[in-house]
Amino acid sequence: MNRYVAVVGPGEGATRLEVRLADEIGQRLAENNVVVVTGGLAGVMAAAARGARRAGGQTVGLLPGLDRAAADAGVTMAIPTGLGELRNALVVNSADGLIAVGGSWGTLSEIAFARRADLPVVSVCGWTVRDHNGNQVEVSTADSAEKAVTLLLGQLPRPA
Amino acid sequence: MNRYVAVVGPGEGATRLEVRLADEIGQRLAENNVVVVTGGLAGVMAAAARGARRAGGQTVGLLPGLDRAAADAGVTMAIPTGLGELRNALVVNSADGLIAVGGSWGTLSEIAFARRADLPVVSVCGWTVRDHNGNQVEVSTADSAEKAVTLLLGQLPRPA
Amino acid sequence: MNRYVAVVGPGEGATRLEVRLADEIGQRLAENNVVVVTGGLAGVMAAAARGARRAGGQTVGLLPGLDRAAADAGVTMAIPTGLGELRNALVVNSADGLIAVGGSWGTLSEIAFARRADLPVVSVCGWTVRDHNGNQVEVSTADSAEKAVTLLLGQLPRPA
Amino acid sequence: MNRYVAVVGPGEGATRLEVRLADEIGQRLAENNVVVVTGGLAGVMAAAARGARRAGGQTVGLLPGLDRAAADAGVTMAIPTGLGELRNALVVNSADGLIAVGGSWGTLSEIAFARRADLPVVSVCGWTVRDHNGNQVEVSTADSAEKAVTLLLGQLPRPA
Numbered sequence: 001m002n003r004y005v006a007v008v009g010p011g012e013g014a015t016r017l018e019v020r021l022a023d024e025i026g027q028r029l030a031e032n033n034v035v036v037v038t039g040g041l042a043g044v045m046a047a048a049a050r051g052a053r054r055a056g057g058q059t060v061g062l063l064p065g066l067d068r069a070a071a072d073a074g075v076t077m078a079i080p081t082g083l084g085e086l087r088n089a090l091v092v093n094s095a096d097g098l099i100a101v102g103g104s105w106g107t108l109s110e111i112a113f114a115r116r117a118d119l120p121v122v123s124v125c126g127w128t129v130r131d132h133n134g135n136q137v138e139v140s141t142a143d144s145a146e147k148a149v150t151l152l153l154g155q156l157p158r159p160a
Numbered sequence: 161m162n163r164y165v166a167v168v169g170p171g172e173g174a175t176r177l178e179v180r181l182a183d184e185i186g187q188r189l190a191e192n193n194v195v196v197v198t199g200g201l202a203g204v205m206a207a208a209a210r211g212a213r214r215a216g217g218q219t220v221g222l223l224p225g226l227d228r229a230a231a232d233a234g235v236t237m238a239i240p241t242g243l244g245e246l247r248n249a250l251v252v253n254s255a256d257g258l259i260a261v262g263g264s265w266g267t268l269s270e271i272a273f274a275r276r277a278d279l280p281v282v283s284v285c286g287w288t289v290r291d292h293n294g295n296q297v298e299v300s301t302a303d304s305a306e307k308a309v310t311l312l313l314g315q316l317p318r319p320a
Numbered sequence: 321m322n323r324y325v326a327v328v329g330p331g332e333g334a335t336r337l338e339v340r341l342a343d344e345i346g347q348r349l350a351e352n353n354v355v356v357v358t359g360g361l362a363g364v365m366a367a368a369a370r371g372a373r374r375a376g377g378q379t380v381g382l383l384p385g386l387d388r389a390a391a392d393a394g395v396t397m398a399i400p401t402g403l404g405e406l407r408n409a410l411v412v413n414s415a416d417g418l419i420a421v422g423g424s425w426g427t428l429s430e431i432a433f434a435r436r437a438d439l440p441v442v443s444v445c446g447w448t449v450r451d452h453n454g455n456q457v458e459v460s461t462a463d464s465a466e467k468a469v470t471l472l473l474g475q476l477p478r479p480a
Numbered sequence: 481m482n483r484y485v486a487v488v489g490p491g492e493g494a495t496r497l498e499v500r501l502a503d504e505i506g507q508r509l510a511e512n513n514v515v516v517v518t519g520g521l522a523g524v525m526a527a528a529a530r531g532a533r534r535a536g537g538q539t540v541g542l543l544p545g546l547d548r549a550a551a552d553a554g555v556t557m558a559i560p561t562g563l564g565e566l567r568n569a570l571v572v573n574s575a576d577g578l579i580a581v582g583g584s585w586g587t588l589s590e591i592a593f594a595r596r597a598d599l600p601v602v603s604v605c606g607w608t609v610r611d612h613n614g615n616q617v618e619v620s621t622a623d624s625a626e627k628a629v630t631l632l633l634g635q636l637p638r639p640a
Contacts, residue, residue, distance in 0.1 A: 004228070035237065058237065060220075060237060060239065062239075066253060066404070068164070068256075077195065077218065077220060077237055079220065079222075079239070079254045080253055080254060081250060081253055081254070082249075082250075082253040082403075082404040082405070082406065083250075083402075083403060083404075083406070084386070084402040084403075084404075084573075085402070085569060085593060085596060085597065086402065086403070086566055086569040086570070086573075088569070088593075089242075089565060089566040089568070089569055089589075090241060090242075090243075090566070093226060093240055093241055093242040093564075093566075094239045094240060094241070096228075102612075103611055103612060103617075104596075105592045105593075105595040105596035106592070106596045108588065108592040108609065109569075109589050109592035109593050109596060112585045112586070112588040112589035112592055113565060113568075113585075113589050115585040116565060116584075116585035116586045116589060117565065125612050126612060127609050127610060127611050127612065127617060128609070128610050129588065129607050129608070129609055129610075130607060130608050130609075130610065131583055131607050132582070132583060132605050132606065132607065137583075137607060226564070242563075242564040242565070242566065243562075243563060243564075243566070244413075244546070244562040244563075244564075245409060245433060245436060245437065245562070246406055246409040246410070246413075246562065246563070248409070248433075249405060249406040249408070249409055249429075250406070253404075253406075262452075263451055263452060263457075264436075265432045265433075265435040265436040266432070266436045268428065268432040268449065269409075269429050269432035269433050269436060272425045272426070272428040272429035272432055273405060273408075273425075273429050275425040276405060276424075276425040276426045276429060277405065285452050286452065287449050287450060287451050287452065287457060288449070288450050289428065289447050289448070289449055289450075290447060290448050290449075290450065291423055291447050292422075292423060292445050292446060292447065297423075297447060324548070355557065378557065380540075380557060380559065382559075386573060388484070388576075397515065397538065397540060397557055399540065399542075399559075399574045400573055400574060401570060401573055401574070402569075402570075402573040403570075409562075410561060410562075410563075413546060413560055413561055413562040414559045414560060414561070416548075
């Protein structure tokens with residue numbers, strides 16, 4: 001059975017660096033036969049889907065609305081959910097691990113859900129979280145697409 | 161963009177006839193480049209996925225639980241939702257039309273959701289619904305896999 | 321602990337008879353210390369909430385959208401869900417039993433979900449369902465508000 | 481119409497201080513005629529419900545599972561959702577603002593969802609979030625129950 005990794009991050013507001021990173025992450029995941037799951041829209045989501053598609057990979061986009069046509073063209077399988085922002089939790093439920101590129105409240109909701117469910121998470125250029133005593137709460141970080149993918153895949157169970 | 165059709169019906173309790181019909185429906189949908197969406201489990205769902213896969217098609221299984229391994233092997237893309245029976249509504253939201261094979265309360269919930277959303281529905285060997293005056297409430301019916309697929313595809317918008 | 325009963329049925333399209341029945345059902349449920357759960361909008365939902373409120377009862381309205389102000393004024397507790405039509409399944413999950421007044425596809429989705437979950441259901445002036453052999457599929461029916469409430473409460477476990 | 485505030489925080493793992501704060505926050509919200517929304521379980525959730533109930537207030541508990549009996553006794557209205565951890569997003573959708581007591585991944589998912597939806601959030605003894613440049617991402621904080629409630633209510637629209 002395939003492994004599924006969600007690539008999450010800002011949509012419209014993504015920076016050029018984040019888009020470039022997400023594109024390469026999508027490509028590298030696809031080269032490792034990983035299905036790329038995204039929220040189906042622009043920015044980091046679109047870039048990850050595009051990179052995966054270029055490498056011949058499969059991508060699923062879980063859309064907040066009911067209109068399939070809202071999906072970015074890179075997505076090979078577009079699923080309108082009608083769940084609004086709750087679909088962030090569905091993105092997490094559908095994945096075996098998460099790579100977050102950049103920071104936003106939506107992205108943080110996905111990291112938090114994933115950590116709550118004990119899924120492996122790697123964050124690139126993202127927000128960091130400190131507890132009440134000022135200690136950083138553990139999320140793996142990477143500073144390149146290559147390292148992010150290697151780090152995450154190392155934490156996933158082997159494909160059956 | 162591809163068209164997506166959900167094939168729904170009983171799981172474990174499906175009859176041999178329902179399984180045979182679902183298999184052929186899945187195959188015929190795939191031959192028409194339609195992505196087959198199912199609830200990902202046994203019976204009618206598994207048969208539709210298997211038929212589609214045999215024809216080289218794509219299938220998505222939207223699972224009620226959180227364990228991807230619960231998906232039938234015919235499913236090419238298995239999405240654990242963690243939504244329980246609410247995933248029936250997600251199956252409908254993700255589809256452009258619905259073919260129901262056989263009858264059960266779960267199947268009827270999907271038909272009702274689809275009609276509520278004005279999606280085309282074709283029912284094969286299924287339950288029928290009468291209003292308070294005893295008049296049948298309109299759902300298209302077919303008595304073969306071939307007719308079901310032709311009837312449903314005729315009601316979908318052309319692919320872009 | 322209180323018992324919770326969902327009263328479901330058409331919104332804007334409800335007939336005068338359905339509204340009158342729903343109002344009395346809401347009142348009788350409240351007189352039996354039952355919390356009335358509805359979809360929070362007009363028609364049967366509003367009438368059931370109004371009847372329950374008049375009798376000093378509690379009502380929860382689970383709204384499809386995100387705007388609490390869309391709730392009918394009879395609802396004592398209005399919960400915007402943002403789930404769209406999926407909130408029909410949430411109405412069922414939140415209830416111990418269901419009384420359906422009148423027929424519509426949305427109403428049928430709630431009956432089907434409830435029967436799928438083995439909740440007691442009583443239908444008044446509603447649609448009926450027949451299996452592939454023409455036999456009626458069992459849902460209790462009643463022809464008055466009083467009988468509907470008595471019939472449903474008789475099928476619920478006693479309050480603790 | 482009433483105002484609704486979600487009080488969120490750790491369940492079983494809550495500290496004695498967090499429980500004491502949540503209890504007083506629940507009480508003060510109820511004294512201001514605010515409906516208290518929680519996730520319905522133990523720890524911070526139970527304490528907020530208990531405090532609100534003591535002050536004669538209304539509380540709604542949105543449970544992850546399907547069993548109403550799992551709700552803490554302080555909850556006046558217990559709603560089983562069957563959504564699992566997705567119910568965190570429902571807690572946010574149902575509220576006009578959020579007070580978080582203490583830190584956990586589940587709690588952070590609720591803060592992130594609320595900020596994503598532009599709801600006012602006040603955090604007490606909670607985790608803090610820094611962006612990629614090390615700057616703190618803005619969430620209001622308070623160091624007492626009284627200040628938390630005053631600060632949050634000041635950011636809500638007046639009741640109609």
